[in-house]
Amino acid sequence: MKEEPSNFYEIVYKIIKSIPKGKVSSYGRIAVLAGSPRAARAVGYALNALKKDQEQEIPWQRVINSEGRISFKSDTTRATLQRKLLESEGIVFQEDDKVDWKMFGWP
DNA sequence: ATCGTGACGAACG
DNA sequence: CCGTTCGCCACGA
Numbered sequence: 001m002k003e004e005p006s007n008f009y010e011i012v013y014k015i016i017k018s019i020p021k022g023k024v025s026s027y028g029r030i031a032v033l034a035g036s037p038r039a040a041r042a043v044g045y046a047l048n049a050l051k052k053d054q055e056q057e058i059p060w061q062r063v064i065n066s067e068g069r070i071s072f073k074s075d076t077t078r079a080t081l082q083r084k085l086l087e088s089e090g091i092v093f094q095e096d097d098k099v100d101w102k103m104f105g106w107p
Numbered sequence: 108a109t110c111g112t113g114a115c116g117a118a119c120g
Numbered sequence: 121c122c123g124t125t126c127g128c129c130a131c132g133a
Contacts, residue, residue: 007130
């Protein structure tokens with residue numbers, strides 16, 4: 001018998017860890033996979049609570065919003081870092097700063 | 108238990 | 121097209 005993680009955070013983290021390199025997913029998408037289709041905000045909340053050592057373990061950069069874009073408003077530093085990391089993995093941002101879901105979307 | 112908050116999403120004007 | 125508003129869910133105080 002295996003116990004599924006009861007905490008929403010754990011489920012979210014587990015899903016994010018399973019995102020293959022070179023692919024990206026969205027908050028809403030993660031929420032659906034976690035069993036709560038409307039909990040996109042909670043997903044973002046979970047990632048915001050990541051510790052520094054967790055950031056090394058969890059590919060948080062592969063999670064973007066439904067538009068295929070990076071959400072940050074007041075944290076351009078993180079946004080730039082995220083984009084940089086994704087580009088290092090082969091993700092291509094279009095001129096609109098958007099990612100093509102057909103090419104890099106996961107699942 | 109209730110309230111406020113947030114790395115969202117979809118709808119509206 | 122853009123900016124704004126409302127609704128959604130989970131967590132911490």
